[in-house]
Amino acid sequence: MKRIYFILFFAFVEISSFAQNTSYFGTYAGPIGPNKDNLQRAGALGVNAKVSVDDALVLGDTTLVKVGIGLSNPQYRLDVKGVFNMRVAYNAPSMKINDRNFLELDNQGQFVLNEFKIKYANEGLWSDKVFEKNYTLMPLTEVSDFIDMNQHLPNVPSAKEVVKEGVSMNDMVSKLLEKIEELTLYTIQQQKEIDALKSSIQK
Numbered sequence: 001m002k003r004i005y006f007i008l009f010f011a012f013v014e015i016s017s018f019a020q021n022t023s024y025f026g027t028y029a030g031p032i033g034p035n036k037d038n039l040q041r042a043g044a045l046g047v048n049a050k051v052s053v054d055d056a057l058v059l060g061d062t063t064l065v066k067v068g069i070g071l072s073n074p075q076y077r078l079d080v081k082g083v084f085n086m087r088v089a090y091n092a093p094s095m096k097i098n099d100r101n102f103l104e105l106d107n108q109g110q111f112v113l114n115e116f117k118i119k120y121a122n123e124g125l126w127s128d129k130v131f132e133k134n135y136t137l138m139p140l141t142e143v144s145d146f147i148d149m150n151q152h153l154p155n156v157p158s159a160k161e162v163v164k165e166g167v168s169m170n171d172m173v174s175k176l177l178e179k180i181e182e183l184t185l186y187t188i189q190q191q192k193e194i195d196a197l198k199s200s201i202q203k
Contacts, residue, residue, distance in 0.1 A: 024049070118170055125170070127178035130185065137185055153179060 023043040024030045031039050033052035044051040046060035059067050068074030070081035088094035090109065093101040104112045120126055129135055138146075138154060152158045156175055157167055 022051075024051075118173060120170065120174075125174060127174050127181055130178055130181040137182060140186060 021040045021042070022031065024045075026044070026046045026049055029044040029046060029049040031037070031042065031044070031052065032050040035054075036052065039051065040054045042051045042054055043057045045058070046065060048061035049058050049065075050061070051058040059065060066074040066077060066079065068079045068081075071079060086094045088105055090105050090107050093104040095101075095103040101114050102116075103114070106112050130137075143154065146154050150158065155178065157165075161167075
């Protein structure tokens, strides 16, 4: 047994001296690419893990790897249980998707979310129901009474609710458009009344 330990020790020393700048652990793990013999400070960990650039650590292969932090059954390429924190300099991206900046910080340390789309599960979640024939538009007198009593528009969360529970971006965008569409209908109604009054006055 001592002899085996002795052989393993010298094998480890030999590998360490050979790979002073690179480390590969796992079956078929190693360098790849035109610069594979001259990589600096590179590492590959896991079965078939391959690294091709300097100053890089690759975990697993390019198709099957699932890295878990804080859990034993990762389901995704990176699966984290717990708080995930990033320390980012101002005017530097904190997250890139497909090599495009997605989230970053400005000079004041405020988050900047770059261009994105909101997608809804079904048409009923959008606000076009306002234009349906059976939609009941609240009379403006009732809207006025509601505002006097509640200090916010109908079907819009109050400041207290937003502070306490937050607000869904999808819901808020749809509600704001709903109010714009209702306002359009009120304007159309008022224009019809104005036109009718003009016609009556001319007669």
